[in-house]
Amino acid sequence: MAYFARRILRALSTLLGTAFIIFMLVRVVPADPAVSIAGPKADPETLAAIRKDLGLDDPLVVQYGRYVWQLAHADLGRSYMTGRRVSDVILARVGATALLAVTSLGIGFLLGLVVGVATAARRGSAIDVAVLLATLVGLSFPPFWLGNLLIYQFSYRLRLLPLGGYGSVWNLILPATTLAIVEFFFYARFVHTNVAATIASDYIRTARAKGAPPERLYLVHALRNALIPIVTVLGLDIASLMGGLVLTETVFNWPGLGRLAVQAVFGLDIPLVAGTVLFAAVLVLLANLIVDLLYGLIDPRVQRG
Amino acid sequence: MAETTVVGLGSAARSRRFFLVGAIMVGALVLAAAAAPWLTPYDPDAIVVMAYRGPLGPGNGHLFGTDTVGRDVWARVLYGARTSLFVGTLAMAISLVIGMAIGLAAGYFGGLVDAVLMWVVDLFLTMPSLLLLIVLATVLPPSIFTIPLVIGLLGWTTFGRTVRGEVLTLRERDYVQAARALGATDARIIVRHLVPGVLPGVIVLAALGMSGAIIVDAGLSYLGLGVPLPTPSWGRMVSDAQTYVGVAPWLVVAPGVAIALAVVGLNLIGYGLIDLLAERRA
Numbered sequence: 001m002a003y004f005a006r007r008i009l010r011a012l013s014t015l016l017g018t019a020f021i022i023f024m025l026v027r028v029v030p031a032d033p034a035v036s037i038a039g040p041k042a043d044p045e046t047l048a049a050i051r052k053d054l055g056l057d058d059p060l061v062v063q064y065g066r067y068v069w070q071l072a073h074a075d076l077g078r079s080y081m082t083g084r085r086v087s088d089v090i091l092a093r094v095g096a097t098a099l100l101a102v103t104s105l106g107i108g109f110l111l112g113l114v115v116g117v118a119t120a121a122r123r124g125s126a127i128d129v130a131v132l133l134a135t136l137v138g139l140s141f142p143p144f145w146l147g148n149l150l151i152y153q154f155s156y157r158l159r160l161l162p163l164g165g166y167g168s169v170w171n172l173i174l175p176a177t178t179l180a181i182v183e184f185f186f187y188a189r190f191v192h193t194n195v196a197a198t199i200a201s202d203y204i205r206t207a208r209a210k211g212a213p214p215e216r217l218y219l220v221h222a223l224r225n226a227l228i229p230i231v232t233v234l235g236l237d238i239a240s241l242m243g244g245l246v247l248t249e250t251v252f253n254w255p256g257l258g259r260l261a262v263q264a265v266f267g268l269d270i271p272l273v274a275g276t277v278l279f280a281a282v283l284v285l286l287a288n289l290i291v292d293l294l295y296g297l298i299d300p301r302v303q304r305g
Numbered sequence: 306m307a308e309t310t311v312v313g314l315g316s317a318a319r320s321r322r323f324f325l326v327g328a329i330m331v332g333a334l335v336l337a338a339a340a341a342p343w344l345t346p347y348d349p350d351a352i353v354v355m356a357y358r359g360p361l362g363p364g365n366g367h368l369f370g371t372d373t374v375g376r377d378v379w380a381r382v383l384y385g386a387r388t389s390l391f392v393g394t395l396a397m398a399i400s401l402v403i404g405m406a407i408g409l410a411a412g413y414f415g416g417l418v419d420a421v422l423m424w425v426v427d428l429f430l431t432m433p434s435l436l437l438l439i440v441l442a443t444v445l446p447p448s449i450f451t452i453p454l455v456i457g458l459l460g461w462t463t464f465g466r467t468v469r470g471e472v473l474t475l476r477e478r479d480y481v482q483a484a485r486a487l488g489a490t491d492a493r494i495i496v497r498h499l500v501p502g503v504l505p506g507v508i509v510l511a512a513l514g515m516s517g518a519i520i521v522d523a524g525l526s527y528l529g530l531g532v533p534l535p536t537p538s539w540g541r542m543v544s545d546a547q548t549y550v551g552v553a554p555w556l557v558v559a560p561g562v563a564i565a566l567a568v569v570g571l572n573l574i575g576y577g578l579i580d581l582l583a584e585r586r587a
Contacts, residue, residue: 243435
């Protein structure tokens, strides 16, 4: 039990730290938020009134205290651009991002798992080298570039799919494929190297010597042990998946959180920027916390560590 | 969070081949960047098509064609290599210095120092780095150093964790214990005994870190946040060409292949080095 409590406390402290960093970051924005609300032609009295209204004249400590207090009440403030509550804006966009993320991660991860396990059998064989090289090359193409190639092939040349937008399953295919390709190469490589390393280990050799059938060897012994690092990486990968989402959503005009964040940054909409970054950080933290807790269940030895 | 380590390619002979191919690719890129003025007669920022007729396809004196405002794409790819290599090298160097300092301190001093520093590492791993990079790149005054600085500041965690892990084992070695027993200062033990021990691992991470930085830089430039205009950058070339991908696909293909070439080359060097260095140490 102490293990679980420790993990949760650690996640909470990381959350407070993240909130502090985000707070500091958005406070050092040199541009005046009052100007971005009222426009460049506003008179000084209006600007002063807006500043007073937003509490921008208070000392930093007071502002941070207020920020955490509001966070504790799930209040992320109001968007400068639209005046809507940041939490409402985020909730309105989270569905699109979740759809894209789950589809692409699901497909990419499962395909990667299958290919990784299927090719891990013999280290040093031709197929082993092929997987290593293919994943190395495949991971070198940035998602925004892959997305553009897909648009060229399937939207312009074949005229099969829309080149962006949102609404039907046809709109989902290209962005989901783009991200799924990136995720596939990542997991194929990771699963491949981990299962290969497990197969080479002593206890697998023992199991083989004892006459365990190959499918049992792979599925029960090797995969189960390789699963621990794979699950860890799945948790950590959520953070880099966010990066891929930002780029892919921008390429395909996908109305998700990633594009929202980019628009907020360019519009100097500080509460919206802080809100989306914090929201993303909370998701990553939660994913990692779940992984940590799962660990404690899968492998009781971890609890003592 | 549990450690995830970088795994090598298996055999030393294979690693040597991979490393060589990578070294040739990166070498060619560095040469092309350095010799850019001799490899193209065109200025990357100059409009070189006299009467504008839309982007020209590859050929006709323009190896990769011309872009939407009539600039030579080959020239922009070449000069863009300078940008990418500069950003990648500087960002990696910043990450390396921060990561080594934190990893050495955490591993050597242990205890509270270690706990606090590893908490910071967790903090950085949790933050959605591309979003933070976007915020930082917008907030800080634009200059050629801004992007490498922010990528470097956010990208040191792998260095930090790996160096810490290696220091934890090195610390218990006989020669380190002996130095301590002889009264060597902490600084001397770290500089003379620990730094040389962690260097091989750091070199591998440097190659992989540089390729990562180049990909991140391309993403930022794609979003319009890279090095300031008019410096040519590969990511910006893709975003400028995006609207025209239907009529001028070469504008997208050329910078993308260049990015991949740099990243694959550096990764081959990095992964190749893992086994080569392990072999030398054994």
